[in-house]
Each structure stands twice: as C-alpha cells, then as structure tokens.
Amino acid sequence: MRSTHRRRPLTGAAVAVLALLGAGLPAVTAGADDDKDDARPDLSRFYDQRIKWSKCEGAEMPRDLRCGKVTVPLDYTRPEAGTLDLAMARYRATGDARGSLLLNFGGPGGPGVPELAYGGEDFMDLTKGYDVVTFDPRGVGRSSPVSCGDGTDEALEATDGGEDADDPGTALARLRRAAAECRENSGPVLPHIGTRNAARDLDVMRAALGDKKLNYLGFSYGTRLGAVYAAQFPQRVGRMALDGVDTLSEPLTEQGLVGAQGQQKALEDYLDACTEELTCPFGQDARSAREQVVALVDSLDEHPLPSDFGPDFTGQDLVGAIGHALYSEQLWPMLTQALNMLVHDGDTRGVMALTGGGFAPPATPYRFAPPATPYRVAASTTPYRVAAPGRPHEPPDPTPSASATPHDGLVDIEEIPLDNLPAALMAINCADDPDRPSARKITDNLRDLRAAYEDASPVFGRFRLTQVLMCYGRPAGSDYIREEVRDVDTPKMLLVGTRGDPATPYRWTVETAKRLGPSAVVLDNKGKGHTGYGSSKCVHAKVDDFLLFGTLPDDGSSCGVDD
Numbered sequence: 001m002r003s004t005h006r007r008r009p010l011t012g013a014a015v016a017v018l019a020l021l022g023a024g025l026p027a028v029t030a031g032a033d034d035d036k037d038d039a040r041p042d043l044s045r046f047y048d049q050r051i052k053w054s055k056c057e058g059a060e061m062p063r064d065l066r067c068g069k070v071t072v073p074l075d076y077t078r079p080e081a082g083t084l085d086l087a088m089a090r091y092r093a094t095g096d097a098r099g100s101l102l103l104n105f106g107g108p109g110g111p112g113v114p115e116l117a118y119g120g121e122d123f124m125d126l127t128k129g130y131d132v133v134t135f136d137p138r139g140v141g142r143s144s145p146v147s148c149g150d151g152t153d154e155a156l157e158a159t160d161g162g163e164d165a166d167d168p169g170t171a172l173a174r175l176r177r178a179a180a181e182c183r184e185n186s187g188p189v190l191p192h193i194g195t196r197n198a199a200r201d202l203d204v205m206r207a208a209l210g211d212k213k214l215n216y217l218g219f220s221y222g223t224r225l226g227a228v229y230a231a232q233f234p235q236r237v238g239r240m241a242l243d244g245v246d247t248l249s250e251p252l253t254e255q256g257l258v259g260a261q262g263q264q265k266a267l268e269d270y271l272d273a274c275t276e277e278l279t280c281p282f283g284q285d286a287r288s289a290r291e292q293v294v295a296l297v298d299s300l301d302e303h304p305l306p307s308d309f310g311p312d313f314t315g316q317d318l319v320g321a322i323g324h325a326l327y328s329e330q331l332w333p334m335l336t337q338a339l340n341m342l343v344h345d346g347d348t349r350g351v352m353a354l355t356g357g358g359f360a361p362p363a364t365p366y367r368f369a370p371p372a373t374p375y376r377v378a379a380s381t382t383p384y385r386v387a388a389p390g391r392p393h394e395p396p397d398p399t400p401s402a403s404a405t406p407h408d409g410l411v412d413i414e415e416i417p418l419d420n421l422p423a424a425l426m427a428i429n430c431a432d433d434p435d436r437p438s439a440r441k442i443t444d445n446l447r448d449l450r451a452a453y454e455d456a457s458p459v460f461g462r463f464r465l466t467q468v469l470m471c472y473g474r475p476a477g478s479d480y481i482r483e484e485v486r487d488v489d490t491p492k493m494l495l496v497g498t499r500g501d502p503a504t505p506y507r508w509t510v511e512t513a514k515r516l517g518p519s520a521v522v523l524d525n526k527g528k529g530h531t532g533y534g535s536s537k538c539v540h541a542k543v544d545d546f547l548l549f550g551t552l553p554d555d556g557s558s559c560g561v562d563d
Contacts, residue, residue, distance in 0.1 A: 041079050046072060047207040053090060058413055061117055066090050069410055070208045072138070072201045074192055084189060085410050086201060087142040089113040091120060091132045099211040099238075101130035101547060102202065104137070104222030106244070106531075108195075109424030111141025122534055129548045130215060135205060137198050137225075140424045142410040144189040147417035148426070151181030155466045156316055168443040172472070175442075179473030182423060193424070194431030196480050199229040203236065213238030217547065219531050220244040220504055223495070224432070227516060228481060230488045237490040239550065241543045244531035245495050245509040248485050252433045252471065253449075256464040257456050258505060264457035266326040266502035267293070269528075274336055281336070281343040293322075294458050296343070305348055310418050313348040319463045320422075321351040326502055327530035422467075430471035434479040442472060487517040494546050494553075495520050496539055500528030524558040536562055 049071060056067035068088045073079035089112070090100075103123065105115040112134030116123070123132050136143040155178040183190060202225065206214045215238040218226040223242035230237050247255060271289045274280040282289035301315035325335035331354070338350030417423070442449075453461035471477075493516070497509025506524070513520035525532035525539050532539035538559030545551040 087136040095128040100209040103134040104218045106220030108221040108428035109421045111136040139193045145420040146186035148182040148423040149185040151178035154178040168446045175472040231485040240493040243496040244504045256468045260456035260460045260464040262502035263460045281340045321354040426470045431477045436476045486515045498525040
C-alpha cells in the first residue's frame, strides 16, 4: 500500500541547510593530539599484558562464558595520564583454534559482553576455529560508561518545534546545557572517545590475546571500527568480515536523514503487514495506522506514562523501541504484542523490553538483548567516577578535564547509567565527525532543518535530528575517517550489504568498498533487515566459510531472499 507520507526531493533550501551545517566553523579538535604519532610513546606495558579469564558475574550468564578485562591508555599520546579497563568476554574454541575472533555488534554505544552472553548461539559454529571474543568499548557498558544525565531531555526540547520554535536562541541554550551535562556526567573519558582510539584499543586486545593478526567480525558501527583498524594497522589485519556497512564519508546531517528515511520505510512495511492481522492494535487500515502511530508518539510526549524502570515513558522512548524492533522482521510479532499492551492497557513493559528498558535511540546493534540482560537494569544517571579497588564511587569534578586521571577498574553492572547507550552513541558519532556548525548557522537554519527531518520521517525525524544537534557545544571531531580511511593495503576483506537494510543502506556498502580499494569484496544480500548474518542462511554460511577457511565469494556475488 502507498504511504500517506509523501516523500519529496529535498528542496533547494533544505539541501543548502545541510551543506551549511556540514561546513561548520573549525573548533578545537577532540583528541587533536592523536595525530602526533612522531613521538611514539612507549606502549609496551599495554601490549605485553595477558588477560586473566574467570567466571562471568551477572544474572543467568552462560556457564561456559568467561570474562576478563584489558587495560588501555586513556590517551595514547600520553599513556602516563591514566588508564581505562575494558570489559571482555570469551567462548573458548571447541576445535583447533587459529587464534581469537573479535566481535563488535554495533551501536555505536552497544556493549558487547551482554550481546555475546545472550545472543551467542549464532556464533557457536565459529568456535570450531576460534576463541570467540567480544568487549565493551571505551565509554560503553562496564568500560567507564559515559552519561548525559538530563542532557538528552534538553536536546529533545531543543528540537521539538514547540512553543520555542520561533526562538532558536532558546534551542541553542538548551543544546549548550546538554553538552555541559554530558561533560559533567561522563568524566575524563569523554574527550578520548571516538573510533580511532577504539581501533587502537582493538590492537591492544589483539596483542593481549596473543594473536599476531586481528581476525574480526563487525556489524553496523562495527564495520566503521573495522575499517578504521584496517587503515591504522593494515599489516595486522587477518580475516575481517564487515556486515551492515557504515558510511565513511557522509556527514552526520546526511546520515541522520538517511536513517530517518530508512526507518520510516521499515515502519510502513511493518504497518502494512500488521494491518493484515486482526491482532494489529491500529486496526486494519494501513493509512489510518500510520496516522495513529504519529498521534501516539505525540500523546506520550505530551503525557508520559509512569514506568517501573526509572523515568516516565515518553513518545521518544517509544520511537526508540519501535526503531529497534524494525531492524528485523523476526521482531515484528513481539512489537505487535508490545504495542497492544501499550495501546489497550497503558502497559509500557513490552515496548521497554524491546530495548532492554529505558530510553534507547534507534541505534544499530546486530541483535537485541532480552529483558534479562543485566547491563540494562541501571535506574540511575547519577554522576560517578570509576573507583580504584577498595575506594568508594564519588561524583566527578564539575568540569573534568582531559588531563584528569581516571581510577582503574570496571564499573559494577548496577552502576551503568540508564542513558549510557544514547550518550555513547552521540559521543562517538560526534568525535568521528569534524563538522560543527556555528551558532549563527543553526540559528538561521533550525526551522528548515526541522522541516527536512520531519519530511524524511514524521516519526523518526525529530529523534534523528536530536542526535545530530547534540554535537553542538562539543569540540569538533577528528577528520581522520573522512580523509585517511581509504585504499587500505590489507588482505581481502568481506563486506556484506543488505538491499532492504533500514539503517545502513546498500549503497554505503558499495561506496565504502570503493574507498577501501581492491581489498574489499562485496556480498550483495537481497533480503531485508539490518545486517544479514543473523537473518540469511546464505550470508551466514559465506561469512563463516571465509572466517573459518579463508574461502571468499566472488566480488559482487549475491545471496537471495530466504523463505
């Protein structure tokens, strides 16, 4: 059925707005000293460490999963300035191991340990040749998690187009307060978040695992991380597979529009299917169903519902939950059941279970952790600092600086901030994007920008715009990915793109493969959903054949739609 939401080509004004926002004035670059590699600080103590594995703590953790940690520098250019511990988990190989295979499930901002713990069955075939290992990246999960406190609410208010729509100055003030909240609640790790440092962490993990080469499987954002690693450490790349390939060139403003459009299309596909069933909470008319979803989001933003998991449940919380469920058709029945509970009973537990509880943006993880996931139970965004062994947690300084020395150790599961996923997503994306529009440009163009995102999606547009504007007030990010990640001199790597992917469009796979050069081999998955490994038997088999046996499909070959 045709959508009632008409997609129009972006107007000249809207295109101009995006171009202006993508050409922001220069600012102090986050981690600017990352480029000063000539000094070559001594990192041997990090590369010489070995991981101590032990039984994983937490509710219903698999008995054969083992957990550990690796220590990395807070700042790779000044390793004496402090360290971070990163949480790790491992399934041992059941066959002859050729080493370790590191997994990143996406996000950015998604913790790897609970994903492997509760979704590890898809990767058990890989244990025939590898120890299968994952980790919580810096700033995520138990690895010095960042938080924005009330900053996300401030940013949402700045983009709602409500009573302050004619006063961009108020919106800018809210965005500045949001950035300040993120700095205050995140501590000294925040200036050192970003994919370039995460790739350096990945290389330390490789060495600590005793591997000469990095064997790697990355999903969604994990493909960006893999590509950056390949550019930084080409001689250390082993077998690398990237599924749901991220862009390396588009600015956040354009990424946000692509994401909003993709999710709108996925929502309409879901509602077309939903309204064919008597159990659909919105009736049997798809046009009316689309209108009802918009009305439901607006109503919850105006009148949030009480929640057993912390803050009241808002319309933007619902947008996040729906966004997660749209990444796979396998989750559609669960989404329908959850929406029935919400619409008919005012019960938020079902929709909150889709994201593990609490506010979570439509990020891009490979799988979705069930409600029992221990990493999503924190109900507090109280500022904290990671404590040294034997020391209590204490609030951070009001204005933590890049030179502050964090304490060692992993954060206790119950102390992970409820907003860690969206806070980390925005921190990492902002650190990876060098563009910062000036206050004048935002003031002049905010109304048109809101209209462009609303046109892309009346449901997801505001959410996506918030993620873009949350970079205002932060230091400009690095241009390393946009300028340097290209023409990598590595062994062949496998890139999987899915034609019906609502988060990472297939063209990004083609564009990224072209940037990476002859090393990139593209597998065209004709199916739908975000990434192909978990939904396509063909993709699953071809990725496993490459990682286990080194057998690559022909460049440009395809996998058909599974029955």
